[in-house]
Amino acid sequence: MTHHAFIIEATAEEGIRRAKAWLKDEIGMDGDASNPDLVIREYGLLAVDEARAICELAQGAPFRGDSKAIIITADRAYHEA
Numbered sequence: 001m002t003h004h005a006f007i008i009e010a011t012a013e014e015g016i017r018r019a020k021a022w023l024k025d026e027i028g029m030d031g032d033a034s035n036p037d038l039v040i041r042e043y044g045l046l047a048v049d050e051a052r053a054i055c056e057l058a059q060g061a062p063f064r065g066d067s068k069a070i071i072i073t074a075d076r077a078y079h080e081a
Contacts, residue, residue: 012042012073019071027067036063039070046077 006022008015020031023038031038039057043050054070062068 015073016040016071019069023069029065029067029069037065037068039068041070041072043072043074044076046072046074046081048078048080051077051081 006019008018010018020038023029023031029035029038041050041054054072058068058070060068
């Protein structure tokens with residue numbers, strides 16, 4: 001399994017837009033709401049329970065394509081998360 005993680009420092013809206021553009025340009029992933037392999041989660045505070053749920057989500061196989069993407073926005077995050 002190939003792993004990639006990027007941090008985009010921007011507003012949530014701008015960060016999501018830029019992440020979707022990267023996904024389309026680099027791996028050809030459609031960023032529309034009907035794509036089950038693209039998950040977007042927005043948090044004010046990212047806590048441990050949410051981080052664990054995201055890890056579980058990331059472990060599953062993609063539904064349609066070869067890749068799955070999870071875009072996370074958070075204003076703050078607990079250190080443990």
